[in-house]
Amino acid sequence: MSTQTLTHTDTAVEVAGLRQSYGEFEAVKGIDFTVPSGGLFALLGTNGAGKTTTIEVLEGFRPAAGGTVRLLGLDPYRSRKALRPRVGIMLQESGLIGDLTVAETVDLWRDLHVRPMERVAALALVGLTDKSGVRVRQLSGGQKRRLDLALAVVGRPEVLFLDEPTTGMDPEARIATWRLIQDLVAAGTTVLLTTHYLEEAERLADRVAIMHRGEIRIAGTVPEVVAGHGDRVAFLVPAEAPIDSLPRIDGAAPEIVVDDGRPTARYTVTGGEPDGRAHRTVATLLAWATSRNVTLNRLSVRPASLEDVFLTIVEENR
Numbered sequence: 001m002s003t004q005t006l007t008h009t010d011t012a013v014e015v016a017g018l019r020q021s022y023g024e025f026e027a028v029k030g031i032d033f034t035v036p037s038g039g040l041f042a043l044l045g046t047n048g049a050g051k052t053t054t055i056e057v058l059e060g061f062r063p064a065a066g067g068t069v070r071l072l073g074l075d076p077y078r079s080r081k082a083l084r085p086r087v088g089i090m091l092q093e094s095g096l097i098g099d100l101t102v103a104e105t106v107d108l109w110r111d112l113h114v115r116p117m118e119r120v121a122a123l124a125l126v127g128l129t130d131k132s133g134v135r136v137r138q139l140s141g142g143q144k145r146r147l148d149l150a151l152a153v154v155g156r157p158e159v160l161f162l163d164e165p166t167t168g169m170d171p172e173a174r175i176a177t178w179r180l181i182q183d184l185v186a187a188g189t190t191v192l193l194t195t196h197y198l199e200e201a202e203r204l205a206d207r208v209a210i211m212h213r214g215e216i217r218i219a220g221t222v223p224e225v226v227a228g229h230g231d232r233v234a235f236l237v238p239a240e241a242p243i244d245s246l247p248r249i250d251g252a253a254p255e256i257v258v259d260d261g262r263p264t265a266r267y268t269v270t271g272g273e274p275d276g277r278a279h280r281t282v283a284t285l286l287a288w289a290t291s292r293n294v295t296l297n298r299l300s301v302r303p304a305s306l307e308d309v310f311l312t313i314v315e316e317n318r
């Protein structure tokens, strides 16, 4: 059997047994993950789960209280100076200076780097070319996020930290940002992303981890994370069949979720695709509907999503 040892060039981010406390409160309780070079890892979780605390240790803002953390093979706290030109950071709250123009802001950041992008190239990447002469304080919230992103990438970083990068962006800007992130990853940049938009993680990430109360509860590729969480069979509750008359399947009543203002009945089919349980669930529902002469509108079967897994984890750990 051959063994392969990962070198520091293979692994951009290594976190092993990381612990972090604020006084008596343990915000991060011993977590492990790695991000290979050129990978995109999404750290997801509930409010207060410990994501920002984790990222701040990786960014070198504070030392790890326990465990080990390596960024490009180096201790991010001790080697802050060496790492700074190799790392791009987009924080949740930007420290932009309102009086400067967009162009002046980009030039200020360019001066901090050895081989920065041209200003016009950085602004074109984020769709702010026509805002070059505008003062930062006059930008909208979403435009400020785009400027933050331009500043994070202007130094051509090897590793990019994106903390909720698309919050406040309109759908068009969000999709353009996703494309930019995908292009950066395709060009070899390693990205560590936190986001509350699970669809964003589903689209972009090679691997995800879901944190809750300081621990990673589940991690892997999106298909690995959703595997074992079954399929969802759903339909609009027929007006003729009130909620309490809906059938139980395998002893379970449906969950009722409101979709577009209309109640939708949702059955979770554990066991998933291979054993045909989704098929049997649909057949049972159709037989029930036919016998009552009601129609199951918008009847659908879909695999569990990251959001389903996320909500299950929160529910189980209430």
Ligand SMILES: Nc1ncnc2c1ncn2[C@@H]1O[C@H](COP(=O)(O)OP(=O)(O)OP(=O)(O)O)[C@@H](O)[C@H]1O
Residues within 6 Å of the ligand: 022, 025, 027, 045, 046, 047, 048, 049, 050, 051, 052, 053, 054
């Ligand atoms: N400076 C601090 N002093 C005391 N407690 C803190 C401090 N910073 C964070 N915490 C606490 O540590 C926990 C983790 O916070 P953190 O900001 O890392 O969570 P998060 O996962 O990034 O949350 P969110 O999704 O809401 O941004 C929270 O309970 C928070 O209240």
